[in-house]
Structure formats: C-alpha cells, structure tokens
Amino acid sequence: MRFLMLAMCSVAVTAPHAVAAQARPSDAVDLAKLQGRYNLISGVGLNGKPFGPDDLKGSVRTMNGDHLTVTLAGRYMFDATVTMNSAVRPKTMEYRVTKGAAVGLIFSGLYELRGDTVRLCFGRPNAPRPTHFRAGKDQTYFVWVRDPHQGG
Numbered sequence: 731m732r733f734l735m736l737a738m739c740s741v742a743v744t745a746p747h748a749v750a751a752q753a754r755p756s757d758a759v760d761l762a763k764l765q766g767r768y769n770l771i772s773g774v775g776l777n778g779k780p781f782g783p784d785d786l787k788g789s790v791r792t793m794n795g796d797h798l799t800v801t802l803a804g805r806y807m808f809d810a811t812v813t814m815n816s817a818v819r820p821k822t823m824e825y826r827v828t829k830g831a832a833v834g835l836i837f838s839g840l841y842e843l844r845g846d847t848v849r850l851c852f853g854r855p856n857a858p859r860p861t862h863f864r865a866g867k868d869q870t871y872f873v874w875v876r877d878p879h880q881g882g
Contacts, residue, residue, distance in 0.1 A: 754815075754816060754817055756816040756817065757813075757814045757815065757816050757817075759816070760814055760816050760821070760841075760843060761793075761795075761796060761812070761814060763843050764793045764812075764843070764848060765793050765794070765795075766792065766793060766876060766877065766880050767790055767791075767792045767876070767877040767880045768790065768791045768792075768793075768848060768874035768875060768876055768877060769786075769789065769790055769874065769875055769877050770785075770786050770789035770790070770791075770802070770872060770873070770874055771786065771873050771874065771875050772786070772872075772873045773785070773786075773865075773870065773871055773872040773873060774864075774865030774870065774871045775865065775870055776854075776865070776866075776867070776868065776869065776870055778865060778866055778867075784803060785802070785803050786803075787803065787804065788801060788802075788803055788804030788805075789801065789802045789803055789804075790877070791874055793812070796811050796812050796813070797809065797810075797811060797812075798810045798811070798812050798825065806830065807830055807831075808825075808827045808828075808829060808830030808831070808832055808833075809827070809828050809829035809830060810825035810826055810827045810828055811825070811826045811828055812824070812825055812826075813826070814841070820840045820841075820842065820861075820862075820863070821840065821841050821842065822838065822839070822840060822841070822859065823838070823839050823840065823841045823850070824836055824837070824838045824839070825837055825839075825852075835855050836855055837852050837853065837854065837855040838852070838853060838855070838859040839851050839852035839853065839859065839860060840852075840859070840860050840861075840862075840863060842863065846875055846876035846878075847873065847874070847875050847876075848873075848874045848875075849863055849871075849872070849873050849874075850871070850872045850873075850874065851863045851864065851865070851869055851870070851871045851872075852869065852870050852872075853868050853869050854868050857869075
C-alpha cells in the first residue's frame with residue numbers, strides 16, 4: 731500500500747504541463763478501447779519495488795469518455811481528463827487531474843494496448859516523460875486488465 735501511495739501521491743508536489751485535445755482518429759479508437767473498468771494486476775512503484783497483493787486488491791481505473799477515475803488499494807486517488815497521442819511510438823498519454831489531492835496537475839506517460847490489457851508507465855509531473863515501459867527513479871509502471879464482470 732505504501733508503494734502505491736508513493737507512486738501516485740508524488741504528483742501533488744510538482745507543476746502542471748499543457749495538454750492537447752484528442753486530435754487523431756487513432757486516438758479516438760484507442761480511447762474507445764480503454765472504456766470501462768480495469769483492474770490492476772501488477773505494477774512497480776517509484777522505489778523500484780513491485781506492488782504486493784494488498785496493493786493490487788481494490789485497485790481500479792474506470793474510463794467514461796475521456797474521464798478517468800483511479801482507486802488504488804481501495805482508496806480513491808483522483809479523477810482526471812485523459813488525452814492521448816497514438817501517432818508516436820511508444821504511444822503517449824496525459825492525465826489532467828480534475829479532482830483529488832493532485833487537482834490541477836498533469837502527469838505524462840506511455841501506454842500500450844494489447845487485447846484486454848493496458849500497460850502504463852508514468853513519470854512525476856515535473857520529470858521528463860518516460861521513454862520505456864519500466865519503473866524506477868521518478869517512474870511507475872502499471873499493468874491493468876479489463877474487468878470481465880463489468881457487463882458490457
């Protein structure tokens with residue numbers, strides 16, 4: 731649990747960046763694939779330690795349009811507006827936090843969609859965007875899978 735809090739709460743101490751609107755048809759396609767509820771199945775925190783079973787339990791990301799809600803280890807973290815760039819490799823994603831402790835901040839990351847699984851890697855808002863899918867200093871790594879019980 732402590733690792734998850736370090737991973738996501740670090741966004742509250744840095745300055746925001748600019749976010750562009752969804753501009754490409756491929757962005758809309760990827761955004762559509764991310765709709766619904768996803769459960770966290772693995773991850774690594776800023777400290778380089780893998781998330782444990784208690785960290786994974788109750789960790790959910792839910793997309794509705796470009797609106798995201800994130801709960802980690804059963805604790806509400808934030809709501810955000812999501813923008814994506816599917817034209818670059820690796821694909822990029824940004825969250826503009828609209829509710830929660832980090833409201834007003836933006837953090838940038840990478841995403842990869844494979845079937846019902848999405849991999850995400852985010853840096854701290856004031857750090858450069860990650861260039862690879864791995865965790866470490868100033869980066870977190872998450873693997874989410876679509877919830878098979880969401881009905882839809």
